[in-house]
Amino acid sequence: MERDYTLFIPEFIAAGGAVLVLAAELIYPKVRKDYLAYFTAAVALAWGISALFYIGNTVGNFQGVIQTDNFTTFFRLLGSGIVFVVALLSAQYMNRRTKTAGEYYGLLLLAGIGMVYMAAARELITAYIALELLSFSLYVLVGYLTKDNLSTEASLKYILLGAFSSAMFLYGMSLVYGITGTTYYDGIGAALADRSGDTDTAAVVGFMLILAGVGFKVSAAPFHMWAPDAYEGAPLPITAFLSTASKAAGFALILRLFTGPLAANADDWKWAIAALAAITMTAGNLIAIQQKNLKRLVAYSSIGQVGYMLVVIAAIGYGDRDTAQNASTGLLLHMVGYVCSTLALFTALTAYYNRTGKDTIAGLRGMAETQPFLATIVTVSLFSFAGLPFFAGFTTKLFMFQGSVTDGLLWLVALAVANSFVSLYYYLMVLRQVYLFDPEPGMSRFSVGPVLWVTGAALTLGVIFIGVYPGPVFEGAERATDPLFGVGVDAVDHAAMDHSH
């Protein structure tokens, strides 16, 4: 098999940018830190644009371990977009808090690369390395404010739990390797399909451990303990990154694994995922109600969102091929809407924090008076989370749940809808502070810098656009799920593929 390095050009750009950012600060220690942020954003932009050239290309395969298809392209665009926005959010925020920012922006780009390869991996070792690239970058980014007690504490807790879950994930992978004799997804799928029928304790234990590992990465309850702490302690832009990139990456990996190699054994894992989804969404939403700290509230609300997304994975197990593709398309669509809403919310929170230094729920009081524009963004994004009509969350959840409805899973979809109503309560509690209370004495109206203003406005428009007219994004999501289900894949992998059909 020939080695086609042109498949990696977008990530070469990103990795090169990461090295340049590091080098720039080494050579010119006095460089303005916000320039580094804008440079990172430019690299992310170039990364995203270069990824556009892969749309509609034939599926590229590197030695069977990495596949660049529409699914990979989808996550390249999403990943570079997230890095772009997070870099812009960090500019002012980090400028005030650190003397060295080169590593911060370098690691941000590397984390994005890890995310892309989690989506592109077609082999267990590659998937594991990509996952650890993302995780390690995040451990350090969460603890980047070394003088800050909360930041360092959050990162230590995060890495201890993360290392623990990686070990479980690895043990699961080692069992799957032992059963199938290969680490390639295609080979695993073929081997499992050959032996389907006889239940095998080792296989079930392996699947459960893998599920625990990825469940930790996407912070599904009961593996969610790290999320609130890491969210609260991390610098604000990194909290945004955690709740978007690491979840998107986790679901990319889950989709590749559970629609492909593990699909043949759906009976062994589908009940576990359905239970995980139910526990995750209920726990996330119920605990969110009690939160006083805004970052913790967002953490639990995002755990609730993960529960909704897991409904799709359960539907992949319960439903047939068509259900699986419709549900997955819904998941990718919802992911885009969720990422836009989350980033919009954090743009507003960062702009507000830069000016006022407040990031608690009570700290938002009177925001509608001091900064009506930010208050609008917060309102739009929270309504989108809650799933009110005309905002992204409503439309994308509708598509996602509609796609996931299948025999034996109606109860879960009903539970998800009920949970959405619960979530409205705590989002409204936040908005109550924003609109119904007077600002604290001494707080006057202030203006927002142009960068954050434009970012926030663009993301808010995106949220409304997806909510009103989801057509284009839906189309993109559908093309992205094609390769997962073998639609339009012509002779990608040879012997192994033939074997599995």
Added chain:
Amino acid sequence: MTLELEHFLTVGALLFSLGLFVALSKRNAIGVLMGVELMLNAVNLTLLSFSRFSVSERPVAGQTFVVFVITVAAAEAAVALALAVSVYRNRQTVDIDRINLLKS
């Protein structure tokens, strides 16, 4: 008695459980890390015994995997210890019961 696959797997599973227990019961961050390292070594043992005993088309994959796991484990220890040091500088302790500023 000859050593079979089962013996190695049993040792691997025991080692993994021991590591799990250590990681969950230790209150010291470094102790937790040591438990995790035990778990990773159990994984390595399992991978190696599978690649040694099961007849597969790619027996090398298991050994390659082990090399990667060892490398990543080393990196993980380095990052985790660095973060522990940065906590220790601020708080003069790495006892996870006493590192409890983050609470709901």
